[in-house]
Amino acid sequence: MSETSITRRSLVGGAATIAAASTLPAPSVRAQAQRRITFWHSYSQKERSDAMRQIADRFEKANPGVKVDIEIVPWPAFPQKWPAAMAAGTLPDVTILLAENAVPMALAGALNPMDDVVKALGGPEAFKGDIARTTGFFRGQYVSIPHYVHNRLLVYRKDRLAEAGLQPPVTWDDALKVATATTKAPDHYGWIPKLAKGDTGGGFLLWMMARSANGSFFDKDGKVSFDSAPVKDATAFIVELARKAGGPGVTDYKINDNFSLVNSGKTSLAEDSAAIVAGAAKDAPAVAEQLDATFMPRRERVGNLLGGISVALPKGKNPADGKEFAKFLFAEENYTPFLLTIPLFMFPSLKRAEGPAFFDNPTIKRFRNVVDVTLKGLEDTSLAGMESGLNPYAGPVMNSYAVEDMFQRILLRNEPIDQAVGATAKQLEKIVGDVRMRFDRG
Structure with missing residues (x-):
């Protein structure tokens, strides 16, 4: 339900x-x-x-x-x-x-x-x-x-950053530079976003990046604010990341694939919680020795999830x-x-x-x-889409997989970003409208 x-x-x-x-x-x-x-x-x-x-x-x-x-x-x-x-x-x-x-x-x-x-x-x-x-x-x-x-972190391979002569990324530009430099196809890739259909990886990543640009999926009153410059810029960042450092099949990975991607060494960077490090410590100790973490890359601020x-x-x-x-x-x-x-x-x-x-x-x-x-x-963080407090619409929006479908259209069909974001905003508005009607009927 x-x-x-x-x-x-x-x-x-x-x-x-x-x-x-x-x-x-x-x-x-x-x-x-x-x-x-x-x-x-x-x-x-x-x-x-x-x-x-x-x-x-x-x-x-x-x-x-x-x-x-x-x-x-x-x-x-x-x-x-x-x-x-x-x-x-x-x-x-x-x-x-x-x-x-x-x-x-x-x-x-x-x-x-x-x-x-x-x-x-x-x-x-x-x-x-x-x-x-x-x-x-x-x-x-x-x-x-x-x-x-x-809290969601950017987990990285210390050895690969050292080999590239780079520091842990702070900004979006830093992250793209590090992800590109630590891609050694086909052995491993810099940062493999999780953008599969039927999963929430794309929505969570986009929310974090939009939040870091002082944007969000909703405004303070709970109205959809998806069709905005911060969301479009964040979408463009993720698309560039996927194309330059995500490797083949980037649209097929789900959040739960992070454990195998990190433990196998397939990715140099990964967005996840500290649990990913604990998993590596248990199942891939040699990899775990090379892992550390920093905050997610920022535009204006850190988009803590x-x-x-x-x-x-x-x-x-x-x-x-x-x-x-x-x-x-x-x-x-x-x-x-x-x-x-x-x-x-x-x-x-x-x-x-x-x-x-x-x-x-x-x-x-x-x-x-x-x-x-x-x-x-954790001192400045919120649930996805709920940075202004709990609202009944964020859950249905995140679980609709509309954002993941958007990335599929952009990456597999080359749909223009402005067009894709605008169409997805309309989808989210419909979801919110349906939720509101059902609550009112109740």
């Missing part, structure tokens, strides 16, 4: 769920019977899944009479699962979700506010930069809070205990150890977690510059 599939029936179902949740037993009765918390998360890796179970076990021990039932919901399944659960009255009490998925849930009336949790954790200022607001504040209340975050994984409180059957469990996820004894289950994959959203327990980890120490660039970027 997309973010647009919200109907009057689902809203009514949500209201029924709220009514059921509000009829909680009296405290004395609740103390006698076992109280159950339903917790959804998408951490399918054994390390992270085990950590969540251990946190739940500690919560149960600290709260006799409470049982935490965990269900692992794969990331792709979540947008379909929560509406079905809402209709059936089986929403969880706590969930982990992509930050942008909280918007349609809030619009459907499926979430309890998290303002009390934010306050208990020290208020929005306890979180890094402005990420509490930009990832979770919607229509006057907090609908989610960031569990962990990361936030990756946000959040906690929310759906309207399940046990909101009181659910709220306490959400707080417990961020307790000192739980939070940093969880972040370090897979070092470099997850970075603290809470400022207090940036301490010795985090920085003394051997992998964090080994790639400290990559860590520092990530943390610095």
